[in-house]
Every structure is written in structure tokens, then in C-alpha cells.
Amino acid sequence: MTTASVSGSRERELWRRLGEVNDPELDEPITEMGFVERAEVAGDGGVEVDFRLPTYWCSPNFAFLMLDGVRKVLDRLSWSPVYRVTLHDHMFAEEVNSGMEAGKSFGDIFGELAGDLDLGTLRETFAMKAFKRRQEAVLLSLRQCGLPDQEILGMDLVAYDRARFRMEETAKQKARYRAALLERFPARRASDPVFLTWEGQKIPVSALGAHLAELRGVRINMEFNGALCRGLKHTRYKELDVVDGEPTLVDFIMDRVPVEPAPNI
């Protein structure tokens, strides 16, 4: 391989790995949220990642979870590079950056400000929310496909894997729910139903409506954060510049200008 193609394939691996890190609060990849502003592989293989959140005020514990996730995936890169991850324009950027570099834990970085925060509990809460949100997406699609509730709730993993969805988005959620299910219940048997409560209870047909209402509540909250974070990230540091007739920065802010294909480099 030429040097150029080595660096190209390393960069692709880097972005693929970064795409495995989710915003814990939103259950969406940080790369899709636009939080990774720059990720580059230098000639010597060294990696630099610039990270920027939607606001200066975003919760530092969430920031820490994401950066910790980034640290973990960078450790798995095939060429084991030296890397540097930098959080920009955040109220605790300095503390987080120096703490991260020294490999400190959240408690070490924030000292008494961290109080009794247990990141493990926080992680579990987020895992639960992700499980529920993904489950709702799949349940609703199966209903939309016209499957009777009884059949949906009776599905085992084999039947689940066989089910096909038309929408690309749903197909993605299907795989994501499968992953969340197996992570939550690693000891499950192949014949067990795939749709369970987070606590592992079976869902009777008569209780599906109430169950879906609960899942909807989880989604409404997550979507609010997601929409807000996307919007805020998109507009951060962009200012208004009105020019008559021509597309203005506002148009770019509001995504109203068709994107021209990027030149091939």
C-alpha cells in the first residue's frame, strides 16, 4: 500500500471507531451529532481529536462519559497510536483536558464538586433509556407493518432476525435494539421472547398500550435533548449576516441551501 492509502484507511478506521461512541443522553453516535469537529491521523500515526459540545454549559458528567468512550475506542485502534483528545469551549474544558491526559477518573478531576456521583449508576440509567427508545422504535414499526400484537410479543430472536423493515432508519434501530437486548440479558435463551421490560418481565398483550405509553415518555425526553443539541451545535458561533437575494448564513444555519458535492481529494 502507498503512504496515502495507509493514512486513508487509518482515517476511516478512526472515524468508524469514533462512530461507536454514543452521546449517552441521546443514544446517538457522537459523529452523527457533529461533536467530533476534527479527527486526523498524522504522518507518524499520531491521532488528534477535537471535540466540541453544543453549549458551554453542557453537563460535564456527560462530557466526561463521551470523552472516556473516545479514549476507550482510540485504545483499540489497530496501530496503537499516541493520541490527544481536546475538549473545546466548555466551562470545564481545562480541567477535563488535563485530567483526561493524566488518565484521571471523573472523581479525581472534579474533586468535591463531583460529590457522590456514581458514574456506574449514570451509565446504567442511560443504558436503560437507550434500551427503551430502541424497543419503542421497533415495536411501532412492527405494528405499522400490520403485525398483530400477539405475534409481535411472541417473537423470539430467530423470528426477530427474520423480520424485514422497509425504512432504513428502522433497520438501524432493529440492529441497535438487538445489541441492547443481548447486552442487558446475556444469559437469555434463544426461545425467549425478544420484547421484555427492562426488568425482564414479559409484556402481556393487554399491557402493551400502557407499556408503549411509558416508552413514548422516554423518547419524548430524549428527542427534546436530541433536537435541541443538534440545533444548538449547528448554530454555535454562527452569526447573522443578512444579504438581500443571495443565500445568507441564515440559510446555511437553517439548512436551506442544497449542499454541493465535496470535491474529491
Next chain:
Amino acid sequence: MYRTPEGKDIFVVDGHTHFWDGSPENQKNIHGKQFVECFYAYHTALSPKEQLWEKSKFEKYSADDLYRDLFIDGPDDVAIIQSTYLKDFYKNGFNTIERNAEVAKRYPERFIVNGSFDPRDGEKALEYIHYMKETYDIKGVKMYTAEWNGDSKGWKLNDPRAYKCFELCEKLGIKNVHVHKGPTIIPLNKDAFDVHDVDYAATDFQNLNWIVEHCGLPRLDDFCWIAVQETNVYAGLAVALPFIHSRPRYFAEVMAELLFWCGPDKILFGSDYAIWTPRWLVERLWAMELPEDIARERGVELTPEIKEKILGLNAARLYDINIEAKKKALASSPFSIAAE
């Protein structure tokens, strides 16, 4: 007054407005700069394009801008103007009660000025509540539980020091407590905008009305659960409502939840001016219909009568506004005549 396309006049009380100074001259530090920038990002992220402002105007607008946007170009009849001090971030504060009272005096009949206090100030907070009542005869306060104060990065409504303040509010007839419970910002280990403290405070202070601004989003389910149990808890629509433009179906789902849990008598319109202006929000809310499947799922409806409650009648009840008397007073106001 909002005149509907059908020709009906709707009395509008805007439950959440501001008259701030976030200009660079007033910023004390980077936090002040980032705070107003965050507001501006909300503005640009959720407004329709034709409603966008330049940043310099957004940072500091005039009293005339405020009056025009709310009452001349805008459909508001009365606006509740909230005070937020943020003196750690801004030299003269962000929008203090003095600043708000001045604008209210300039345009009589239009504004209800709410105060604010910080229970962590202890005795001083109690003195300040007395002062605000005597000087401005306030009927309500705005609480911002994530505000910094020295080493503290937030507080809870059920802190003992806060209870002392609420006891005094009750005694003095300051009966409307607006609580900012919105998107997660600042908090470190504990979520300073967690809504559970509302549950305690609302139970222990039955004579006060608790208006949860931004209806607790993104903790809508927690909020709804509290609101259904407490008769004195209300939902403020500020920040949720602009989603009607960018994500109408999502907003309909939020409305359906609020109608189901809180009911049509306990939802209050608020523009959150100057983050958003009221005209487009009111027009869109009036034009909105709940999608059939969402309405059916929750068994709720959003009729013109319910919209009228949300847009003004509910807030008028909380603030003892006599609508007929107010209409007469406004009709004789020199400002509204000069403007039209």
C-alpha cells in the same frame, strides 16, 4: 389581542418574557458571554428564518423593541416579565427587577413584574422579599435553581432556607412561583433542573401556584407525574412551543401528554421573549390541530376553547386579571392608540 382568521378576539397573556442586557459592556466574564450566546443559539436553532435577529440586537434590545414586539406587532395583551439576576455573570445583572419595573412604568397596564430571590442569601433573601413586595407589589417570582452563588452551583426548592422564603411569600400574598426547569445545563453531580423538588414544595405549600417553565423538558414524564398529583402545579410552554415550527409532530406529542396529565386548565402560553417573539407562536398554536393518531392515543383534544385557555384565560386566573376591565384600560392607553 389576537384576532383569529375566523374573526374572534383572543385575550393573550404572555406568561414568560424578559428585558435583558446581555451586551458585551455588561458581561462580567466568559460565563456572561457564553450565557447570552447559548440563548442566541436557542433563538437561531428554533426560530423560522424570517424571525431571526442580529446578534447585537439580541444581546441588548430597547424598551421600545420590547413593547412593539409584544403588543403592537405581537398579539400580547399582558406580559409577565421575569427577573433573572445572574450577578456573577453580568455587572448590572441580566434582567433585574429594577430594569423590569422601569419598563413596566413606562407602559402602564401592560406588564406584570415578577421578582426573584436566592434562598442561599438567608436573612437577606427574606429582607429582599419584603422589599420587592413593598416597592413593586409583586404577585409572583421566578426561581432559577441552577444559578451560581459563591461556591454553590445550584439549590433545591425543598431546601430549608428556601422553605423560609416560601413561607414569607405565602404570608405576603406572592402566590405565583415560576420555576425554571428546562434543558440540562451547568449541573455537575446532581441535576439542578431535576423536577422532583417541585413535588415536595407543591405539597407543602398548597396556597402557592407552581408554574414549571419549559414543562420540565427533558423530564416531561417526571413532571407530568407530579402535575397529575398536585392541583397547584402548572406547565409553562416556553421553549417547548417553538418546536411547533421545526418539529410540529413532536410538539403535538408533547401537547398531548400535557393535556392528558395536566389538563387544559393548567397549561400556560409563554414566548420566552426575546428568545422568541410571540406573534408567530400564537398564530401557529391557533392554527395547530393534533394529528388524529396522537389525539386518539391519549384520548385528548385541542379545541379553540382549550387554546383560548392556554393563551390567556389560565394565566389571567392565576394573576387575578379581570379581562373586561383590562380590555377597557388598554383601549384608553395612549400607547396602543399612537401605535395603530
